[in-house]
Amino acid sequence: MARLDDLTRPPGRPPRLLYGGDYNPEQWPEETWAEDARLMRAAGVTSVTLGVFSWSRIEPTPGAREFGWLDRVMDLMHAHGVGVVLATPTSSPPPWLGRLHPETLPRDEDGRTEWWGSRQHFSHSSEAYRRHAAAITEDLAARYAHHPALTMWHINNEYCTYDWGDGAARTFRSWLKDRHGTLDALNTAWGTDFWGQRYGDWDEVLPPRRAHYLKNPAHVLDFRRYTSDLLLECYRAERDIVRRHTPHLPVTTNFMPFWSGQDGWAWAAEEDVVSVDVYPDPRDPAAGAYNAMIGDLTRSEAGGRPWMVMEQAAGAVNWRTVNHPKPYGLNRLWALQSVARGADAVHYFQWRQSRQGAETFHSAMLGHAGERGRVFRETVRIGEDLAVLGPHVAGSRVTTEIALLHDWNSWWADPGDGALSTRVDHAELVRAWHRALWDAHLPASFAHPHHDLSGHRLVLVPHLHLLDDPAIENLLAYVRGGGTLVCGFLTGIADRDGRVRPGGMDARLRELLGIDLLQEWWPLDEGEHADCGTFRGTLWSEELTPAPGAETVAAYRGGELDGRPAILRTGRAWYVSTLLEPAALSGLLASVAREAGVVPVLDALPEGVEAVRRGDLLFLLHHGGEPVTVPLPGRHRDLLTGTVTEGAVKLDRFGVAVLEEAP
Known part of the structure; x- marks a missing residue:
């Protein structure tokens, strides 16, 4: 089975860390694409995710296929040495699917339809949705299976759909029959004699829709399990299609950070690469600890193997009440913190900041300020750091007790x-x-x-x-x-x-x-x-x-x-x-x-300094705003600067040192 290690430690080539982000060229005039490729090379980008929201461009009308634009982007990326993580575009169905097949649209717990016009507007239980999703996945995989730019598959995007509609009710009952067997067993498991809600016919069992008062917690518990399982069925269906065409390539889908909707253990077992989207709040004083926790959880879901940051922000997001940018250096700190905790791939949402749509003010590696902007300068610096660290870090493990x-x-x-x-x-x-x-x-x-x-x-x-x-x-x-x-x-x-x-x-x-x-x-x-x-x-x-x-x-x-x-x-x-x-x-x-015999990585660290060992390397990450000096026994060489120090290492604000022992 293909793994992330196959991409970061290719045979006959030096180990490397993947670096890049979501690329949405369909949002831009084609003359922009060559400029993007030039700037990606300047920034050290080695990997982009393509096609996440491209269903309506590939299939503008039912059954049509317009791959020409994607062919040209794939060729362009390959010509510039950028690998492609190709997404199945099934998280955002085109408007015609909802218009022609309204049963593909999910309903909320009040029975209201969630219409097209945003994203994730699909019912996981809809046969029409699954049929059309499989068809476009099949054609996408067949067309690009042997394209030299293709390195990995990304299925759907941030699976997070709930559905309380009639179609979901039917599949929920089927799921419950598989789990409990009989109505008597279901009534026992749910304790339905409380409030006199014992079920006498399977057709009486519904998703936990809007109720007059408190819902049955056991009913809700099984509905959460069912939803995770049904979405996992959708993932498996598309994964199996692309695997059939490209058994040599790894497959992933991106988790949202510590989100309650998916059983991360069950899902990770079905992935070749475990990937996550992580968006700490730059104004949160505990954000560094949160980013570390997401890294530890994702690494653990991956069984200790290297994992992937699929999305993070280069600056501000656009969905908090107030969206603050990252001070200079914080983006680099959090990117390298993920590497310290086992990530072998660092991606962002997204490469070029959108000028239209709902995420106009969500930052990107290449922001509205362009290549002279501060954010892009930091993008370049991170690329340089990852290029230096790759041969020393890629494929190594983080061990814990x-x-x-x-x-x-x-x-x-x-x-x-x-x-x-x-x-x-x-x-x-x-x-x-x-x-x-x-x-x-x-x-x-x-x-x-x-x-x-x-x-x-x-x-x-x-x-x-x-x-x-x-x-x-x-x-x-x-x-x-x-x-x-x-x-x-x-x-x-x-x-x-x-x-x-x-x-x-x-x-x-x-x-x-x-x-x-x-x-x-x-x-x-x-x-x-x-x-x-x-x-x-x-x-x-x-x-x-x-x-x-x-x-x-x-x-x-x-x-x-x-x-x-x-x-x-x-x-x-x-x-x-x-x-x-x-x-x-x-x-x-x-x-x-x-x-119990477990000791800290280092004793007497200054406040705000995090120490992590990955393989033979010691990462020191400073989450504070003022320079500090970290005492260290012996001599060390900082891979990022080449500097050899003895007895102590100085870190500037948001500073990072990646140390190996020096003779």
Whole structure:
């Protein structure tokens, strides 16, 4: 099976990092294309994504095929040494498809049609959509299978469509029959006797449309699973077509960063290259940690192999309330941060900034200011850096001894509006725990709760509301095998259907974590804190009765929970019943990691400096606005500058050093 390594480490040629972005030449007069090719070469661009939104240009009327313009662009890219990641254009069907086949248009939970005029306006369950998508994919693959510019396939774009329409209702029922078998089993799994909603006929089962009051969480959970699976069917159908024509080329589709709609583990298993779009907010002081988390998650989905940044912004985006540009140097910092965390390909949306359409003010590698503009100058500099790093970095791995467990099923199972606190946000809890490790300079990966965990000294469970029996047995076996486990609050309170387990938490987990009885959950209001002695807890607290022999590491002080354990441990298993404030959480995880034999990449780093090892190289990335000096043992050579230093390295604002040991 083809991998990204095949493109970045070609036989007989030096290893390289891919660099480029989405190229949409159909938006521009043809005389612009040669200028684009010239500037791409000047910027060190080696790869572009073509055709993402080109369906209506290739097939302007049903059955027509106009490939001439794309032929000329493919030839132009090849002539300038730029490889093409060719997209199937199926994320944005042409208006004629919706007009002639209104069943291809999705409906929202109120039954309203989502019309053409934007993008992602397709129903994943529509046979007409799938038929037309397959036809254009077939012809695209047949035409360009042997084109020398073609290096990779990109299927669709940011799969994110939901559909509550009648067609989706039919396929949802079919999916449920495959999962549950019988209506009795479905009624049991969903607990439909609550509120008297027991189903007596399959035709009564609908997507979870607008309801008078709260929806059934188990119904919603299965609908989220179904949607991810149906979209994955669409991806597989197109992937299999292009693979048949080009079995030697890798295939990908781009994930949105830490998005709840797709089961990333299931999808990544179907990709040759795992790719992601990532757009940190330049005004967010924690944006560097967020970018690091997306890199760690994507690398983990790729099984530790190199991965691809498919989209990021060279400057401002256009979809926040206020869209700030990136100060000079920040774009380069975040691009190289992704490389540090395992990326072998760095792409942007997009190459040339659009002058028309909904994303006119979304930045690009070549902005409205043109080649004299600051953004393009930085584009050139990043290209130079990646060209230098490629032979040293491409194909190498990032190794870690800490795993954070994450599962989309658990995310989907969070009860939402019917919960004790709508302030408990799965994504934010995962981000908080990863940020705590980032602050402690402890590299980490992500893992599914079914994965083999034995290669990690420390496993963290920030927030897995739902844990099925195999996952629980996996955690028990991990600790029995000598691993250290830290679980956050609400871990394992529900089974695979979202049903709360007897005792409020699985009995096996309670025994492992030293909990005799979970008396009550005590959510905390915004601004409310729980005094835990040396630190404060936020968001949540719990009334726990510890089991005999369990150690109360920290206790609540005052109020109803006075003296109750806030943090418990039994041997190598820890339970944290509140969200510690950032510095305290970082300190706790660093202490547990140290006890488990995991140490930071470097000690005593200046504030804002991130240290990551990839292969034999040490990346130092400075997220602050003022110069700093980083103490280092021994002599090192910075690959980016060729400078040899001894004892310390100076980093300017947003500075990066990529160091190898020097004699």
